[in-house]
Amino acid sequence: MRKVNQICCIGAGYVGGPTMAVIAKQCPEIKVNVVDINQKRIDQWNGENLDELPIYEPGLKEIIGETRGRNLFFSSDVDTAIDNAELIFISVNTPTKTYGKGKGQASDLKYIELCARNIAKVAKSDKIVVEKSTLPVRTAEAIKSILDNTGNDVNFEILSNPEFLAEGTAVEDLLSADRVLIGGAETESGREARNILSWVYEHWLPKERILQTNVWSSELSKLVANAFLAQRVSSINSISALCEKTDANIAEVSRAIGFDSRIGPKFLSSSVGFGGSCFQKDILNLVYIAKSFGLNEVADYWEQVIIMNDYQKKRFADNIVSTLYNTVSGKKIAFYGWAFKKDTNDTRESAAIYVADLLLDEQAEITVYDPKVNAETIYKDLDYLNSRDPEENRKLLTVVSDPMEAAKDAHAVAILTEWDEFKTLDWNSIYNDMLKPAFLFDGRRILDKEHMEEIGFKFYKIGQS
Ligand SMILES: NC(=O)C1=CN([C@@H]2O[C@H](COP(=O)(O)OP(=O)(O)OC[C@H]3O[C@@H](n4cnc5c(N)ncnc54)[C@H](O)[C@@H]3O)[C@@H](O)[C@H]2O)C=CC1
Numbered sequence: 353m354r355k356v357n358q359i360c361c362i363g364a365g366y367v368g369g370p371t372m373a374v375i376a377k378q379c380p381e382i383k384v385n386v387v388d389i390n391q392k393r394i395d396q397w398n399g400e401n402l403d404e405l406p407i408y409e410p411g412l413k414e415i416i417g418e419t420r421g422r423n424l425f426f427s428s429d430v431d432t433a434i435d436n437a438e439l440i441f442i443s444v445n446t447p448t449k450t451y452g453k454g455k456g457q458a459s460d461l462k463y464i465e466l467c468a469r470n471i472a473k474v475a476k477s478d479k480i481v482v483e484k485s486t487l488p489v490r491t492a493e494a495i496k497s498i499l500d501n502t503g504n505d506v507n508f509e510i511l512s513n514p515e516f517l518a519e520g521t522a523v524e525d526l527l528s529a530d531r532v533l534i535g536g537a538e539t540e541s542g543r544e545a546r547n548i549l550s551w552v553y554e555h556w557l558p559k560e561r562i563l564q565t566n567v568w569s570s571e572l573s574k575l576v577a578n579a580f581l582a583q584r585v586s587s588i589n590s591i592s593a594l595c596e597k598t599d600a601n602i603a604e605v606s607r608a609i610g611f612d613s614r615i616g617p618k619f620l621s622s623s624v625g626f627g628g629s630c631f632q633k634d635i636l637n638l639v640y641i642a643k644s645f646g647l648n649e650v651a652d653y654w655e656q657v658i659i660m661n662d663y664q665k666k667r668f669a670d671n672i673v674s675t676l677y678n679t680v681s682g683k684k685i686a687f688y689g690w691a692f693k694k695d696t697n698d699t700r701e702s703a704a705i706y707v708a709d710l711l712l713d714e715q716a717e718i719t720v721y722d723p724k725v726n727a728e729t730i731y732k733d734l735d736y737l738n739s740r741d742p743e744e745n746r747k748l749l750t751v752v753s754d755p756m757e758a759a760k761d762a763h764a765v766a767i768l769t770e771w772d773e774f775k776t777l778d779w780n781s782i783y784n785d786m787l788k789p790a791f792l793f794d795g796r797r798i799l800d801k802e803h804m805e806e807i808g809f810k811f812y813k814i815g816q817s
Pocket residue numbers: 362363364365366367368387388389390393430443444445446463466467484485486487515516517518519629630
């Protein structure tokens with residue numbers, strides 16, 4: 353079987369960086385070039401200080417330390433990397449469109465198309481092009497058409513190889529993936545290409561976990577996997593609202609249903625709402641695709657997952673306002689956490705952004721503490737919503753590097769991210785430093801209600817009355 357010596361990955365982001373680092377670690381004989389047009393990001397990947405990589409993921413800096421300069425290279429020289437590689441991963445962003453047809457729902461494929469055109473322009477020898485980005489079903493057709501019609505008469509084989517890692521556990525997820533999915537054409541060259549990609553993963557994963565399908569099943573499965581995962585979160589969050597009205601406890605309900613092996617215990621933690629760059633984007637894309645085929649009932653069914661998630665974020669913010677005597681104007685509210693989940697510095701679509709925005713509309717004064725997210729990112733997230741002048745955002749919201757400072761003289765503390773360190777804060781001191789009554793809103797269910805009430809807090813925990 354043919355093997356490959358050089359791999360290139362276009363896109364050095366949350367997927368490209370960790371995925372290629374793990375491939376480089378597990379396949380020392382393969383040279384892996386990760387390229388990006390964002391020079392700043394490349395410089396950060398190449399930086400001396402491994403604590404300042406552009407992406408924070410547990411275990412990542414150790415792997416970068418081991419492989420960078422050995423068989424893992426980061427560069428902005430996209431063309432040379434394409435030219436040298438036999439296998440090219442496309443791992444660029446595919447955000448929701450913000451303009452034109454499909455605005456607000458369809459995926460924006462302009463970066464994908466640019467990559468395809470770049471490959472077509474540069475390639476002088478046969479290439480296997482791998483869709484690593486999450487793409488609408490049948491995108492491979494468009495990529496193939498661009499490559500075949502504008503190329504230099506070389507043969508391109510397109511594979512779909514969606515990524516299933518979750519942020520915060522990316523390295524672990526890559527090293528012991530539940531499965532790797534490879535979709536390819538049912539032709540001799542298609543099968544050969546699939547086997548070559550499978551060989552890369554077989555360096556560390558058992559062959560039974562490497563699934564091969566046709567391209568369209570692979571592309572669609574990625575959207576469906578995210579839709580099913582998000583649906584579980586919205587389902588349990590819908591029930592959290594009911595628990596708060598009925599004295600049932602969402603943790604007990606989750607546990608009780610999760611014991612059923614057909615349901616299973618994972619992804620049943622009620623929260624302030626799911627965030628992250630992909631759940632919402634991928635479901636909206638699924639909704640758009642269904643609509644474009646006239647499948648309106650299918651589209652409505654999945655759209656409800658997003659509607660429920662928006663409701664959960666709004667419910668949390670509304671509850672803060674109504675509990676604080678129906679006004680938060682001029683009141684200091686401390687936000688613990690801004691990232692969309694623990695162990696990542698990623699804030700894309702984080703529930704915290706939307707909760708903050710709703711409270712800022714009510715003229716609250718918010719002070720944010722997050723162990724991994726900086727002020728620049730937080731302001732960028734808020735400004736992006738365009739709800740008020742950027743100066744107003746900076747006036748009403750401050751960012752601090754100490755949780756005690758955030759809580760000082762606050763009317764309320766709200767937990768937006770489940771960082772482990774929040775569980776062991778000195779909650780007695782926090783209580784003492786706050787105005788009374790001191791309100792505590794646990795949007796991640798990480799604190800013990802009885803204990804917090806013993807300290808003196810007026811405590812609200814999502815999914816529990
Ligand atoms: N973030 C995650 O946990 C996961 C993301 N995905 C999917 O993977 C894809 C990438 O996501 P992320 O890594 O989070 O995005 P990201 O935004 O972190 O990284 C994408 C990178 O691609 C670069 N880029 C864009 N166009 C380029 C071009 N023409 N040439 C070279 N570089 C270019 C950008 O500068 C950026 O650094 C998306 O389709 C996403 O849906 C899939 C699984 C997990």
